[in-house]
Amino acid sequence: TKSEPELVNNTSNLTAQKEIDLKLLNLKVCKDDTAICVLPVQCPAHFYLENSSIERCQIPNSNRSRICCRTGQNHTDEELISKRRSSQYEEIDTDFLREVAHDGQTKASALRSRESDLLSMKNPPILHIGSPSYGHFRNRRVLSDLPQVVNLANKAMEIALATRAFKDRQGLSRKDLEWNMLPRGQKNSLLKINCPALMKCPPILQKYRRIDGTCNNLRYPRWGAELTALSRLLPPSYEDGIWAPRLSSESGLALPSPRLISTTLFTDIDARNEDYTMMLSHFGQFISHDIALSIDITFPNGKPISCCTKNGSSILPPEHLHYACMPIEVPVDDPFYFKYDVRCMNFVRAALIFREDCSLGYAQQMNKVTHFIDGSMIYGSNSKELRHLRTMEGGRLKMFDDYGRVLLPLTKKRDSCLTMEKGSACFDAGDFRVNQNPALVALHTLFLREHNRIADELWELNPYWSDEDIFWETRQIVIAEIQVIVYKEFLPCLLGESTMQEFELNLAGPDSYSFDYNPEIEPSILNEFSSAAYRAGHSMIDGILKIYGRNRVEEMISLSEIIQQPSRMRKWEFFDEILTTLTTESVQQVDSFISESLTRYLFKSGNPFGIDLPATTIQRGRDHGLRPYNDYRQLIGLPIIEEFEEFGPEFGNKLSQLYNSVDDIDLWVGGLLEEKDSDDSVLGPTFRDIIADQFRRLKKGDRYFFENGPEINPGHFTLEQLSELKMKTSLSRIICDNADGIMLRRQASNAFKKPGVYENELIPCDSPHFRSIDLRYWKD
Numbered sequence: 001t002k003s004e005p006e007l008v009n010n011t012s013n014l015t016a017q018k019e020i021d022l023k024l025l026n027l028k029v030c031k032d033d034t035a036i037c038v039l040p041v042q043c044p045a046h047f048y049l050e051n052s053s054i055e056r057c058q059i060p061n062s063n064r065s066r067i068c069c070r071t072g073q074n075h076t077d078e079e080l081i082s083k084r085r086s087s088q089y090e091e092i093d094t095d096f097l098r099e100v101a102h103d104g105q106t107k108a109s110a111l112r113s114r115e116s117d118l119l120s121m122k123n124p125p126i127l128h129i130g131s132p133s134y135g136h137f138r139n140r141r142v143l144s145d146l147p148q149v150v151n152l153a154n155k156a157m158e159i160a161l162a163t164r165a166f167k168d169r170q171g172l173s174r175k176d177l178e179w180n181m182l183p184r185g186q187k188n189s190l191l192k193i194n195c196p197a198l199m200k201c202p203p204i205l206q207k208y209r210r211i212d213g214t215c216n217n218l219r220y221p222r223w224g225a226e227l228t229a230l231s232r233l234l235p236p237s238y239e240d241g242i243w244a245p246r247l248s249s250e251s252g253l254a255l256p257s258p259r260l261i262s263t264t265l266f267t268d269i270d271a272r273n274e275d276y277t278m279m280l281s282h283f284g285q286f287i288s289h290d291i292a293l294s295i296d297i298t299f300p301n302g303k304p305i306s307c308c309t310k311n312g313s314s315i316l317p318p319e320h321l322h323y324a325c326m327p328i329e330v331p332v333d334d335p336f337y338f339k340y341d342v343r344c345m346n347f348v349r350a351a352l353i354f355r356e357d358c359s360l361g362y363a364q365q366m367n368k369v370t371h372f373i374d375g376s377m378i379y380g381s382n383s384k385e386l387r388h389l390r391t392m393e394g395g396r397l398k399m400f401d402d403y404g405r406v407l408l409p410l411t412k413k414r415d416s417c418l419t420m421e422k423g424s425a426c427f428d429a430g431d432f433r434v435n436q437n438p439a440l441v442a443l444h445t446l447f448l449r450e451h452n453r454i455a456d457e458l459w460e461l462n463p464y465w466s467d468e469d470i471f472w473e474t475r476q477i478v479i480a481e482i483q484v485i486v487y488k489e490f491l492p493c494l495l496g497e498s499t500m501q502e503f504e505l506n507l508a509g510p511d512s513y514s515f516d517y518n519p520e521i522e523p524s525i526l527n528e529f530s531s532a533a534y535r536a537g538h539s540m541i542d543g544i545l546k547i548y549g550r551n552r553v554e555e556m557i558s559l560s561e562i563i564q565q566p567s568r569m570r571k572w573e574f575f576d577e578i579l580t581t582l583t584t585e586s587v588q589q590v591d592s593f594i595s596e597s598l599t600r601y602l603f604k605s606g607n608p609f610g611i612d613l614p615a616t617t618i619q620r621g622r623d624h625g626l627r628p629y630n631d632y633r634q635l636i637g638l639p640i641i642e643e644f645e646e647f648g649p650e651f652g653n654k655l656s657q658l659y660n661s662v663d664d665i666d667l668w669v670g671g672l673l674e675e676k677d678s679d680d681s682v683l684g685p686t687f688r689d690i691i692a693d694q695f696r697r698l699k700k701g702d703r704y705f706f707e708n709g710p711e712i713n714p715g716h717f718t719l720e721q722l723s724e725l726k727m728k729t730s731l732s733r734i735i736c737d738n739a740d741g742i743m744l745r746r747q748a749s750n751a752f753k754k755p756g757v758y759e760n761e762l763i764p765c766d767s768p769h770f771r772s773i774d775l776r777y778w779k780d
């Protein structure tokens, strides 16, 4: 009895001590004692300040220059804005707002009726199923809750149009909109007609995180939930301040064609990173599907919009062009597409979502999945998706027993894969992109098996537990394992050890809870992260998957030939083989070399050509209003680029031919070509800091982060369980526990590091030094 209160005291003492430490630290480093000393990317509002008014600071154990920050992670200084806002909007009357709202509605219904005109044409502009662009659409559509998503996106469009009307009548500038200098609260109430009610959470916290991500933050119950907006580091750059894609800053003309940028800068050359395995890129993609999914605008019936003529020879005439079209122009002399007379690559803009209070403002893109790292690619992002995946017995997930080997359940959703005949396979998972490539299917299969393995063991240990008990407990363990892998194994390789420290991304010691939770940190996925920085992964992809047989290279699979065709998973050895490839072959470097399987042949599916993913990514950045590269350099505290030559003679020259001004360079382009600094990251500093900041938000802004203790996390682990999870979880161990054991019996201790490099030797799966977590700590 004596030790118990002591324990409680100890933890609160620790928290208090930490607060005092922080206060002392700040007093010393910043003149303004309401400010804290942070890395520039963590204080986006400084972007607006004159350089001279930024107070620099330094903290112990950090080599990087920091700034004194008063505004926190918001990209706008709310205090400043509310002052300007209130003086500007005192006079606005309700009649005026009524007109604006009405205007939005009228314009939105005009768009709807044009849509139905297009649909009733003899040849409506709909993508046909065998085309490469349809393959693209397969990765960007909703299958299950279409009507709901269409409704939300339409409402968002109506509000964007009302914002435009408001802007025109009030003569607002683009900057006013970027800063969100718009009426808030009561005055804006007219738009709230038909606005969904604000969400409320039960006063008592639930033990397990909700499947849709709601009620994680009690003050902002929808933070991180599915169907909410991507957030941003910096305000968007739209030509009209609302949704129109940006133009060249100097000439006001169109920016260069993304396809031209792609052919000018990117070539397919094999340049490996000899330190890390292909798992770095493919696990990276698996995680991206946990946290981000933006979807295309479609016709109301869910049909995919086409912006080009059927053979791709030109853009559709304006009268046939859907409002969401932003097709990519392919130059006449394109080195590849000229052979096929392709002049137009389809591109449809991403679906929008409105602010929770339905207020006016610039367009925001929707995230269809939960922003948190919560295994939503395994379990789905809402209860309907989850219900579909569970067996409702023993806490298990549905699977397909293929002659004794466990695979993902077969999907019934038509045209999820290229072939769905008998003997082939096409799978279901929490995220519908699962079938995109075989490495992704393998990772999904791995975690499905891990879930069922743990569920079975828990049931054996706790025979009285119900299906519900076992399911939620297992899910909580699997999510914890993913979080351990991300923060302990994956991020240190991607970002480097010093960045892990600067951003406080390392896990606490094995026997300790974390005290990092901060309810003021917004966990949402940043637009800059999902639409640019994290897509650096596309440069890490190898177009060839080398499959080893027992003694020799058995097969060289070309990635573009097996996209959306996962039937190989049914081959007896394939699961072991691909896991072996992923954990032994080198990953490609992040650079200007990108596989032709992505720049020419993506989603070709029987056609002689496919789509260009880099071009699509650049166009996506403009669709989402990402600011140019230089702005993000400034944000993270780097000097801005003043001359193209700063990219070196080759790229300097090429870039100057493409862009009118260094201030036009797209974020994804600049970030990829950026020189790495002395740090140990595989990324240049701009992408590195954006990604580090994102994973910091996902850790510190998640109440249910597995390391959080009893004061924060209602479903916290015991210290024994926590230590078990932190000490023993590794991707290698999970592979050992769930591989078929046909071709794979050994793993290096770190699946992301090349075996043999840095003492990362291969260890037999059954070695006593290489054990799985002991689930007896979960016995009731």
Ligand code: HEM
Residues within 6 Å of the ligand: 136, 139, 140, 281, 282, 283, 284, 285, 288, 292, 293, 294, 295, 436, 437, 529, 530, 531, 534, 535, 536, 537, 538, 540, 541, 602, 613, 616, 617, 620
């Ligand atoms: C096998 C290789 C891959 C293929 C074929 C692929 C394909 C795609 C496609 C078609 C999109 C949608 C593009 C758009 O319309 O905007 C996309 C988005 C994305 N990709 Fe990849 N990708 C691959 C690997 C990766 C990797 C390795 C990463 C990161 C490590 C990654 C991160 C992302 C992210 C963050 C998005 C945005 C997701 C969203 O918000 O919707 N991808 N990818």
Ligand SMILES: [Ca+2]
Residues within 6 Å of the ligand: 290, 291, 369, 370, 371, 372, 373, 374, 375, 376, 377
């Ligand atoms: Ca998620």
